Amino acid sequence: MDDVSLGLMLDLVGTFVFGLSGATLAVRRDFDIFGILVLAIAAALAGGVIRDVFLGATPPAAFSDTRYIAAAALAAGAAFVGYRVIERLAKPVMLLDALGLGLFAVSGCRKALEAGLDPLPAVILGVVTAVGGGALRDMLVAEPPRVLREEVYALAALIGAVIVVAGDMMALPPGWAAAIGVVMTAGFRIVSVWRGWNAPRAPGSGKPR
Amino acid sequence: MDDVSLGLMLDLVGTFVFGLSGATLAVRRDFDIFGILVLAIAAALAGGVIRDVFLGATPPAAFSDTRYIAAAALAAGAAFVGYRVIERLAKPVMLLDALGLGLFAVSGCRKALEAGLDPLPAVILGVVTAVGGGALRDMLVAEPPRVLREEVYALAALIGAVIVVAGDMMALPPGWAAAIGVVMTAGFRIVSVWRGWNAPRAPGSGKPR
Amino acid sequence: MDDVSLGLMLDLVGTFVFGLSGATLAVRRDFDIFGILVLAIAAALAGGVIRDVFLGATPPAAFSDTRYIAAAALAAGAAFVGYRVIERLAKPVMLLDALGLGLFAVSGCRKALEAGLDPLPAVILGVVTAVGGGALRDMLVAEPPRVLREEVYALAALIGAVIVVAGDMMALPPGWAAAIGVVMTAGFRIVSVWRGWNAPRAPGSGKPR
Numbered sequence: 001m002d003d004v005s006l007g008l009m010l011d012l013v014g015t016f017v018f019g020l021s022g023a024t025l026a027v028r029r030d031f032d033i034f035g036i037l038v039l040a041i042a043a044a045l046a047g048g049v050i051r052d053v054f055l056g057a058t059p060p061a062a063f064s065d066t067r068y069i070a071a072a073a074l075a076a077g078a079a080f081v082g083y084r085v086i087e088r089l090a091k092p093v094m095l096l097d098a099l100g101l102g103l104f105a106v107s108g109c110r111k112a113l114e115a116g117l118d119p120l121p122a123v124i125l126g127v128v129t130a131v132g133g134g135a136l137r138d139m140l141v142a143e144p145p146r147v148l149r150e151e152v153y154a155l156a157a158l159i160g161a162v163i164v165v166a167g168d169m170m171a172l173p174p175g176w177a178a179a180i181g182v183v184m185t186a187g188f189r190i191v192s193v194w195r196g197w198n199a200p201r202a203p204g205s206g207k208p209r
Numbered sequence: 210m211d212d213v214s215l216g217l218m219l220d221l222v223g224t225f226v227f228g229l230s231g232a233t234l235a236v237r238r239d240f241d242i243f244g245i246l247v248l249a250i251a252a253a254l255a256g257g258v259i260r261d262v263f264l265g266a267t268p269p270a271a272f273s274d275t276r277y278i279a280a281a282a283l284a285a286g287a288a289f290v291g292y293r294v295i296e297r298l299a300k301p302v303m304l305l306d307a308l309g310l311g312l313f314a315v316s317g318c319r320k321a322l323e324a325g326l327d328p329l330p331a332v333i334l335g336v337v338t339a340v341g342g343g344a345l346r347d348m349l350v351a352e353p354p355r356v357l358r359e360e361v362y363a364l365a366a367l368i369g370a371v372i373v374v375a376g377d378m379m380a381l382p383p384g385w386a387a388a389i390g391v392v393m394t395a396g397f398r399i400v401s402v403w404r405g406w407n408a409p410r411a412p413g414s415g416k417p418r
Numbered sequence: 419m420d421d422v423s424l425g426l427m428l429d430l431v432g433t434f435v436f437g438l439s440g441a442t443l444a445v446r447r448d449f450d451i452f453g454i455l456v457l458a459i460a461a462a463l464a465g466g467v468i469r470d471v472f473l474g475a476t477p478p479a480a481f482s483d484t485r486y487i488a489a490a491a492l493a494a495g496a497a498f499v500g501y502r503v504i505e506r507l508a509k510p511v512m513l514l515d516a517l518g519l520g521l522f523a524v525s526g527c528r529k530a531l532e533a534g535l536d537p538l539p540a541v542i543l544g545v546v547t548a549v550g551g552g553a554l555r556d557m558l559v560a561e562p563p564r565v566l567r568e569e570v571y572a573l574a575a576l577i578g579a580v581i582v583v584a585g586d587m588m589a590l591p592p593g594w595a596a597a598i599g600v601v602m603t604a605g606f607r608i609v610s611v612w613r614g615w616n617a618p619r620a621p622g623s624g625k626p627r
Contacts, residue, residue: 035363247566
């Protein structure tokens with residue numbers, strides 16, 4: 001398997017896992033099979049679509065390559081028939097989700113650098129790519145996005161994106177920086193869940209409006 | 210009236226009816242006249258704007274042709290002065306909404322095919338075009354989009370989009386496939402409301418988180 | 419300081435102030451430091467990003483010039499360390515927010531005219547630019563956008579955009595029309611808050627669904 005197909009395969013795995021996160025939420029909310037499909041597609045593809053639209057790379061990869069939508073639809077089907085099993089697999093799903101987070105943060109940041117963006121905007125676009133799908137997923141069920149509240153989800157994505165940019169500045173081979181970024185994001189996310197890490201809150205925050 | 214102006218007229222009817230759905234929701238939520246206008250524009254134009262942005266066809270038709278915004282603003286004005294009448298006309302409004310759903314599903318799918326998208330992405334873009342406005346409308350009032358929950362709304366849009374793609378594969382004249390798609394989507398939607406059809410839910414779904 | 423840098427400086431002030439509105443909301447909702455950053459960026463940049471994506475001007479200015487993200491991040495940092503002070507400064511923040519509203523309404527409308535849009539779509543794009551960030555900010559915390567409900571916020575943006583279009587039609591120097599538009603929007607917003615103005619609601623509105 002050459003590099004290209006490995007990259008694509010990892011991308012599709014990330015798409016599938018993010019699709020699972022949308023589909024299982026839809027099942028929990030008692031959506032019908034079609035609502036499950038829509039939420040799977042939204043969670044799986046929105047981050048990449050936002051990335052490509054911002055960069056002017058239209059139509060987005062999610063629409064120019066059928067396999068992305070197919071991966072999201074497969075996740076919807078899996079959640080529909082196997083919801084109870086997937087809920088019991090919460091731990092493996094979390095591991096795959098952490099991997100998806102790393103893959104999307106790195107791919108968003110890489111594409112942004114290749115399009116000529118400066119380091120800081122490239123990092124932000126990487127984070128938007130990684131958390132955009134989850135944010136839309138939660139907005140569609142009218143909840144404050146958990147990616148903004150839960151543990152250090154977005155911070156893990158930031159770490160991967162910063163590594164890609166730093167590697168670019170130090171002229172490391174892109175593949176190496178990307179691999180380190182994916183591993184660091186996924187690892188940080190997994191350890192933060194395991195350890196119950198929280199990012200600091202502001203002094204005086206959280207009072208009722 | 211030639212074909213082009215018929216297509217545009219149907220498009221503007223769909224825009225007006227979707228605008229009504231946003232404007233009447235805003236009135237129910239006690240928004241002021243300006244909130245009514247914004248919600249009418251969001252519901253009427255968002256689906257087509259998403260379609261055009263995804264395809265790189267910028268500025269979107271809704272912004273390059275003044276009549277789209279005028280149709281949405283007209284709907285806002287109608288809802289402002291005639292809210293009580295429109296609520297009593299729920300049935301005709303539902304019929305027109307079903308027609309709008311069909312028109313938008315077909316137009317989204319057609320534009321996607323013309324832009325060179327593959328069949329599956331073209332179908333999905335058709336559905337996004339058809340339900341995008343209603344989804345944004347409901348997100349703006351912080352509700353889970355009814356298009357994802359109510360009866361088989363999005364499924365009806367899917368049927369129309371699939372017919373357009375199937376017609377394209379069988380080299381049918383595009384006008385014929387489009388007409389059949391619009392009629393089937395609208396008809397399926399109307400019958401599903403009339404009969405109270407529901408799409409299947411997943412085994413074990415709907416339990417509290 | 420020449421005209422260009424004055425325009426950019428005002429743009430960055432608007433970005434910073436809108437970022438503050440997102441960051442303080444995030445603090446109130448007990449988001450962690452990263453959620454504060456995300457909400458500041460969303461509120462500060464979304465309006466301009468929507469404007470640029472709609473006009474096909476990608477990557478959006480918010481991503482091609484690092485200073486926009488830096489201004490939003492600065493607002494997040496200020497809200498994190500100085501939340502209690504900022505809450506006590508509600509009045510000056512409101513004044514700056516009114517200025518930001520005017521700046522964004524005018525910049526959105528100007529860019530739309532320069533891209534060849536007709537008057538009505540240009541006005542609507544100006545309003546979307548001005549209120550888009552605030553709308554996304556509120557959707558991210560699952561609230562009906564206050565920009566659609568509160569006093570005459572969006573109407574103030576409309577006034578500035580109409581002035582820019584009217585100035586364009588009367589062939590006024592763009593700088594003059596822009597300045598008048600910013601002042602009128604900010605002034606109208608400030609007076610409306612001070613006087614408690616409300617836009618009219620529809621007859622029979624606000625009844626429970």
